[in-house]
Amino acid sequence: MPVHRAGQPKVYLDNSSTSFPKPPGVVKAVTEYLEDVGCNLNRTGFATSCVLNKRTREARTRLARLFNYPEFKHVCFTTGITTSLNIALKGLLKRGDHVLISHMEHNAVTRPLFQLRRRGVSFSFIPCASDGTLDPASIPPLLKPNTRAICCLHGSNVCGTILPIRQIGAIAREAGLLFIVDSAQSAGVLPIDMQADNIDVLCFAAHKGLLGPPGVGGLILRPELGSRIEPLVVGGTGVFSEEDKVPDDLPMHLESGTPNLMGYYGLAAALRWLEKTGIERIHAREVELYEHLLAGLQQLDSLCIHGTQDSRTSLCVLAVTAPGLDIGQVAWRLDSKHRVSTRCGLHCAPWANRAIGTWPTGTLRLSPGYFTKPRELDYAVSALEESLWYVRKQTR
Ligand SMILES: Cc1ncc(COP(=O)(O)O)c(C=O)c1O
Incomplete structure (x- = not known):
């Protein structure tokens, strides 16, 4: 797992924003x-x-x-x-x-x-x-x-x-x-x-x-x-x-x-x-990662997953909201406590958020890339579970 800061793991799940790491060469x-x-x-x-x-x-x-x-x-x-x-x-x-x-x-x-x-x-x-x-x-x-x-x-x-x-x-x-x-x-x-x-x-x-x-x-x-x-x-x-x-x-x-x-x-x-x-291999890998992450997110209570939830009609991007919670605080906790990099908000697409019903607060987006490892996704899902719990506790 790449190192973010001394001794701390980092999981980079913001490939929709820009891909990281870059391939060899x-x-x-x-x-x-x-x-x-x-x-x-x-x-x-x-x-x-x-x-x-x-x-x-x-x-x-x-x-x-x-x-x-x-x-x-x-x-x-x-x-x-x-x-x-x-x-x-x-x-x-x-x-x-x-x-x-x-x-x-x-x-x-x-x-x-x-x-x-x-x-x-x-x-x-x-x-x-x-x-x-x-x-x-x-x-x-x-x-x-x-x-x-x-x-x-x-x-x-x-x-x-x-x-x-x-x-x-x-x-x-x-x-x-x-x-x-x-x-x-x-x-x-x-x-x-x-x-x-x-x-x-x-x-x-x-x-x-x-x-x-x-x-x-x-x-x-x-x-x-x-x-x-x-x-x-x-x-x-x-x-x-x-x-x-x-x-x-x-x-x-x-x-x-x-x-x-x-x-x-x-x-x-x-x-x-x-x-x-090869594009086929890259796509197959992203399908695998998408299904792995989707299965993990589906285990979390009170999380709303947006999009088709079907790898045949979706890229490897998962957007979630947590009714009653500020998703921005969840993203902040994920980063500050767990060093998991995601993105939250409207993702520069206000009209898309209107279409999917997440306007005006937007979503928390997790976007793995070809180089993401399934174990990093497992880590991110448990980190998200803890972050949701933490923000819920603060919100009460
Ligand atoms: C669908 C789509 N179009 C356009 C852009 C703009 O890309 P850039 O900021 O690299 O110009 C993005 C960036 O996220 C995007 O996702």
Whole structure:
């Protein structure tokens, strides 16, 4: 069990926020960039930049392969998935357009849309049930003549529920709409096939299920969108500097400024490990951990478990509340007494909490990752039992 503070065990159950630890090779790759490479991308003429180009291309190629997308040049890097979603929504939607989103969305989708609403873009929610599930049959009646896109997450960061992106993608394609997917929680854990799922824009984060470092994310776009999308940020691209506008070619069109190069190195190493290990194996492991933790939590009295409680329809994320108790105090006790790291609150997704009935206080979220051990989950469950008892005693 990794050590948190002198002699104290730490169980890290906040992988939905960011994955920890990272697989072998990631730290070394970040260090390799800083210690041995050090130069800039597309802004230097000397030989070491070739090594850097090779590694950047490797990361793009592996991502294209992971998401079954044929063209690595359409993998555009950003500073993270929040930026990617802002680029996709603000760059593709115009005044008068309408977009449908699920009720489980993160603020990374809803906040840009509330901003866009002030610029004449409208949106409405596709309803979700109290376990977070979405019925694709509810979508067609919500379509309007000016609906241009459907944007939704693949897996909920609040309660783990998986949305049926294949069926949603088919509906989008049939209606001639853009399909924008937020894969923050699912990339690296569930198979995503941009072609079979009819995804036009796939947004991803490096630091969650892809097991890379924070500060890198991206979006993969269908070729015809390259010339249509308005970049959010423009500036130096290192090439075509004589032009007053950024080049139309992807990925440069969306990649102005010096990027997070050590992040690219770390991500390439994480993707190498991911490919070697295999998504099926990672998913199978997470199913095992989910069922183990679920069984443990189900033993605890007066705990309310949210989500589908079924590993076939949920990511390895469990959200709980304890009626009558302040879940924030429980999380504090878990950390301060037992060194178990969880997260409590709305998880940046107020609309999802409204959908599942946990607004306004939110939930305590336990999110194991591939490297979590079943014995750590047993420890966390008994720590949670003690914390619930303790907070209940204080509350009386
Ligand atoms: C579903 C979902 N979308 C978007 C984000 C935003 O990710 P980031 O903060 O890495 O940009 C998160 C982060 O938790 C998320 O869970």
